[in-house]
Amino acid sequence: MDIKTETLEQFYERTRQHIPKEMQNNIGGAHFNVKRRCTVNRVAPYNRRDYYKICLVTGKGVHLSNNKETLIEKPAILFSNPSTPSSYQALDEGQGGFYCLFNDAFFSSGLKNEIKYESPLFNDSLQSVFILNDDDLIRFSRYFTDMEELLEGTYKFKYDMIRNVLQTLIHEGIKLQQPGQIKSINPADRLSSRFFSLLDQQFPVDSPSNPLQLTMPSAYAERLNVHVNYLNNLVKRTTGKTTSAIIHERIIAEAKILLLNTNWDAAEIAYCLGFDYPSHFNKYFKQYASTTPLLFRETLKMASN
Template sequence: MNKMIPTESLQDYYQRTGQAVPKELLPVAGGASHFSVRYTTAPTRKTPFNRRDYYKICLSSASGRGTGSLIYDDQEIQLHPPCLIFTHPSVPASIEISFTSASRYGCIFNKQFIESQILPDVQYASPLFNPALYPIVKLTEEERDRLHVYFGEMQRLQESDYPFKWDMIRNILQLIIHEGVRLQQSQLSQTGVVRDRLVNAFYTLLNQQFPVDSPETSLKLLTPAHFADQLHVHVNHLNSVVKKYSGKSTRTIIHERIVTEAKALLRNTSWNIAEIAYALGFEYPSHFNKYFKQFASVAPMEFRQQQAAVAGNI
């Protein structure tokens, strides 16, 4: 039996939405870069709750009567447009918008398109690349109108014959990502982008372990000491710097990420508890049960049953 977690590819996305698969995504293309932006006014049905192998940014300008929600890992977030929505590929997500006026832009792109374009410091500060951050950025009408121009210009370039259009689109896309960081930080009264390379390197190393795709392999970096060894620093120094910039201990951040992944596996796979325990680095299922209950307040099997009951009522 195949135990891999299904992840929607760009090819899957185009087939699911009834569009032709672009030629650069065909197998013979060998993993070429891809970008696409679309404008729509139609309400969307609830999209599949899954992970993806691509990035997505939505600008929702919906108004009037209706509802909108984003299911993002363990959160159900009510949408109050206008807003920007950033979804990280490794986080299972589903979106539903049913406003009477549901205009929105959406752009999707793969790692090859944006690779090496975004500084590590900015990646740490953006929910598009850092799954620990809140995925929604609220907008004023003025901010929405400005971003609407950016998305519209990307669409015009996409449809043009200009030979360097993809470079221009990358520049505008970076501008949108920076706008998201700037606006979110101002709304949350956060400090500026973290400039400490050790903190950024720690989060990069942590996020590289996820998503867990198979019960056949096990997480290797489970403690602050494991990360300190990889980063070639003393564990006390790592703990001190991470605490200074995040307000949390290194151990707490690691625990939160492992529990988040455990919940995703319990909700989205048919793996048994022993398989999930092994995949997350636990030698014995009993250790995983105790660990999960400590942070989630319920046992893994009880959590799975609760999520199944909720899904059955949707």
């Protein structure tokens, strides 16, 4: 069975929603959204995603994850790990609740790795669906309405506040885990955790004089004392993405952040991201962002005016 990976753009197209303006401008590569669920009479496709999703579900339905079906007949909270194939089928028209979705660029450094490992949002070996009692439903609904109000507001630090609510929501999910469910980390999980920890340590880039040290899978494999093929196979198995793709995503996301938030010229950004020549950076950026760095920056300036 060929399991595809759905992008954020494909999600909005599939659900017939307008792609948010800030996403069209691709500001910083970061994205967050929160919506209310409505009547759903179709089956969401069984696939992986390149984004995280948390759903507060009311109404009857069936959640399929890793070929395991869970019948939902009472209010529930669902945590969707991007690397885990999943889908949802509504069984009645009384669908309600909320969902929020966000990508790595929005929440890349929001939690410690040891906390992530205990959350089903980041650890696909954990239970990801939880039935809620009345008090739980009220509390979780409040988190979503808080994020909804913040997103619609004009406070200039609203996304920082949303990240704080998201962190609380993730911690609440950890608290719902059954005692003893967190398993000891096997060697493969430990290596995967070390890879992402090492990747996180490279960012953010805070100075042109402090360039990235690790930009290739082979460099990470050498630092982790494993063969690059072993690392590639492990990362692909646990995330659905290649090591190169994950590294490229972080570099492009950082490039966009630097273009948006600094006055560094393209040559300085190219150097600090590990490129020997600005022309190499321009070609690389255009390959993954479908535009040049300078045109990307100019587009952002025009959008903000």
